[in-house]
Amino acid sequence: MRNKEAARYARWAAIVAGLIALVVASVYARRAILEARARQAAPAAVPASVQQHSAEFKFSKVEQDHTLFTIRASQATQYKDQSRSLLQDVWITIYGREGLRNDNIHTRQCSYEPKSGDILCEGDVQIDIQGANPASGKPSDKSLHVETKNLSFNRESGEASTSEPIAFRFPEGQGHAVGVNYSTRDSTVRLLHSVEVNFTPSDHTGGLPVTATGSSVELRHNDHTTILNGPALVKQGDRELSAEKITIELDSEFRARHALAEGNPVIRSASAGGQFTVSADQFQGFLTPAGWLERILADGHITGSRQTPAGTDHFSTAHVEFSMQLQHNLVKDMTARGGVTLEAHQPGESHQLRTDSLLVTFASGARPDEQHIDTAKTLSPATIETKTNEDTTTLQAKKFNAQFSPTGRLEKLFGHSGVQVRRDAGKAPPQVSTSTELVATFNPTGEWATFDQTGNVHFQQADHQATAARAHMVRATDTISLDGSPVLTDPASRTTVASVTINQKSGQINGTGGIVSTYLAAGDSGSSVNLGSGPAHITAESLSGVTTSGHVTYIGHARLWQGESVLDADQIDVWRDDKKLQATGHVDAVFPQASGQFGNPAGKPSASSQGPVLWKIHAPVLTYWSDQGKAQLEGGVTASSEQGQMDSRTLDVFLASASAPSGQGHGPTQLTRALALADVVVRQGGRRGVAEQAEYTAADGKFVLSGGQPTLIDAASDTTTGRSLTFFVANDTILVDSQEGSRTLTKHRIEK
Secondary structure, three states, X not given: OOHHHHHHHHHHHHHHHHHHHHHHHHHHHHHHHHHHHHHHOOOOOOOOOOOEOOOOEEEEEEEOOEEEEEEEEEEEEEOOOOOOEEEEEEEEEEOOOOOOEOEEEEEEEEEEEOOOOEEEEEEEEEEEEOEOOOOOOOOOOOOEEEEEEEEEEEOOOOEEEEEEEEEEEEOOEEEEEEEEEEEOOOOEEEEEEEEEEEEOOOXXXXXXXXXXXXXXXXXXXXXXXXXEEEEEEEEEOOEEEEEEEEEEEEOOOXXXXXXXXXXXXXXXXXXXXXXXXXXXXXXXXEEOOOOOEEEEEEEEEEEEEEEEOOEEEEEEEEEEEEEEEOOOOEEEEEEEEEEEEEEEEEOOEEEEEEEEEEEEEEEEOOOOOOEEEEEEEEOOOEEEEXXXXXXXXXXXXXXXXXXXXXXXXXEEEEEEXXXXXXXXXXXXXXEEEEEEEEEEEEOOOOOEEEEEEEEEEEEEEOOEEEEEEEEEEEOOOOEEEEEOOOEEEEOOEEEEOOEEEEEOOOOEEEEEEEEEEEEOOHHHHOOOOOOOOOOEEEXXXXXXXXXXXXXXXXXXXXXXXXXXXXXXXXXXXXXXXXXXXXXXXXXXXXXXXXXXXXXXXXXXXXXXXXOOEEEEEEXXXXXXXXXXXXXXXXOOEEEEEOOEEEEEOEEEEEEEEOOOOOOOOOOOEEEEEEEEEEEEEEEEOOEEEEEEEEEEEOOOOEEEEEOOOOEEEOOOOOEEEOOEEEEEOOOOEEEEEOOOOOEEEOOOOOOO
């Protein structure tokens, strides 16, 4: 989650809270509270009686010993036809069935028809709606004052109505509508058409003026309910709430306690910073007796969007609950449940959060009316996905906990249990790391900067895997560092190291401390290392390599051993795909040659025939190709064994697997042939041979010198030359190929 997205979500919550507060506190709460408190302010009720005086007209409607209303006039003029009377200075006082009302209708003149009971007041009419306080008996100190004309009132039904425009005012504002109907039987006031209410700024409206419009309004006194019928619209500054119906439920003291907006309710906000919209099946607000919002609920198909020059954000869930800070109209926390999805899109980058339950807490900002997200917690398994033009990073955990700075910027994200980090870059195989815990940090732009994973860390890319106690991932360098006994494996090898760093884009690996690698035997996986039987082991002080190419370099006292073959050097390089290795710097190699393998023409057994023959070779550089079974040593080579010694500029050693008993796979790998080139010196016993080339064959235990002028010098300083010289170690026999092409057996035996 980026800090921009976090700030947007905080604003979403604040806007929702503010607008619901606006609807409840400004439109309905004031009306309901006014209606309840107005009971105290009216003058004492006129006593009910049925009398007529010459200078005064009075009529009271009584049901079950309760006076519903009283009609009074200071003067009544009855016409000759006795069909109607003209009433002057008319007052209609309405008490209601429970006697809890004290509303007054006043006009200068009305026409009264005794037979029908209709009273028609054609002139200006004033209506004061207020309630009596049943506990104290005192009238309310607040009232709703209505002005209209052409009002009709029926004595029998107790209903007053007009189709004319009306204007009204109350302590918190004023408004207008067309037509009003007031029923004394059920104490219901209906504003019939084109209702508009304007509220003056107050603490309950967030210090901003408020306008509410609707097709009609019903104030149901007996049901303790007020309804604004749609299309209903409430506006506060650049914010608005629209719905088909908004209902306010009142408590026993006629104070707003619950508000409900339903019928495609939508909250909108438009400002220079962008446009915001949120919709749901319904919005609900719950208020304290003092009129402050305590809790807000949104239910059913909740969707929200925000469009800014920087991009577009989306939000969706099934249920949202806001807990409010009393007397501030600010959000304390927000809980979302059911398919929660948060998305943020901007050029070249997008973010998404998916979970089933989310809890967000808010903290106060620098100013009293400012807020920012303090923490955000997923209460169920969640997925966070970030996409850029280059790669996609996906986080999963059973629980996430995000912390924000005082400025609202996302600082840290904690993942608990079942953590998985997946990175997909281009066509490269995905990189996946799992662990028990995760701590992520974020840079000032809202992008993740580092990931720290702990507890059973496992990293995998294609067939390459690594395990460790801890992992540290850095976005700027695209690296992941493992420590705590890390182990790296692939189908052909396994490596332990004190600490290792992997570049997630290039595949570059760098490890230090206690390097131990094991390469599987060739028969198991076609290993690039096949110097002997069984698996190959390499130790070094550090290593570097590239996973994509399979090239690994071991540096510092590098040592390789496989079966009886041993290789020591300053550095050993292994190319997995090329099935090649190279040792450089003070190379010491040991290759076995099993005794008794070579021919013995004279029938004389070798002194070493009962044990293996080991060739020890020293050179600056050794290169080995496992698929060819060939090792090439360069830069001045010395090779020695019980069979003799060869010095040369270069030396090619050929290895092969000996046959094994049937059904037992390959036998041990042995040196079968060695070819020395350039400035060759061969020493065997007391003799020394020189040539440009010398070839040793293990099968028949012979050296063949050729090239240049092959010369063999024995212990007595006798020399033998020829086109080629061949001598057998086992029987001290020398064969000479003369310049004329003849082959001559030496005429003397070499003394030992």
